[in-house]
Amino acid sequence: MQAMLALVGEGHVAPSAEDVAARAGVGLRTVFRLFKDMESLYAEMTLAVARRFEAMAAPFASREWREQLAEMTERRLTTYEMLMPFKRAGDAHRHASATLQAHYASTLAVMRARLRGLLPAAIAGDPLRFEALDLWLSFDAWERLRGEQGLEAAAARAVVEAQIARLAAD
Incomplete structure (x- = not known):
């Protein structure tokens, strides 16, 4: 697994x-003895990477929702940057793996529920604002800014934080 990672x-x-x-430094048979096929190897890698996402679920230091939203933004962007190559590899194989698809759906559901849970009812109940916040806090937005748009991490972070601030404003 360490070699794969x-x-x-x-x-x-x-x-x-x-x-x-x-x-x-092992034979091909050893790899397949430990992992039945490449899907199981990618599934195991996804689980190993998922453990690194656990920091995003830690309790917030703040009790005020805007400060919690800022903490959430910081945690997610830091995690996305650190795990970007692993997420890309998993995404490349997700279409062919029921295990990876299920894990992805579960992760998204947890992240959306956590976001909805910290927002005031006026924002959580507003589909346009909630969906926009969820989008800007997603790996997809981060990857687009960093990859396709070629922004450095600090510039991408500034874009995301500015959009989050606009959407969270009264």
């Missing part, structure tokens, strides 16, 4: 079983 962390979106075996 290292390869993906270096930007290899779809390392082969041969790549994993070579990095781990």
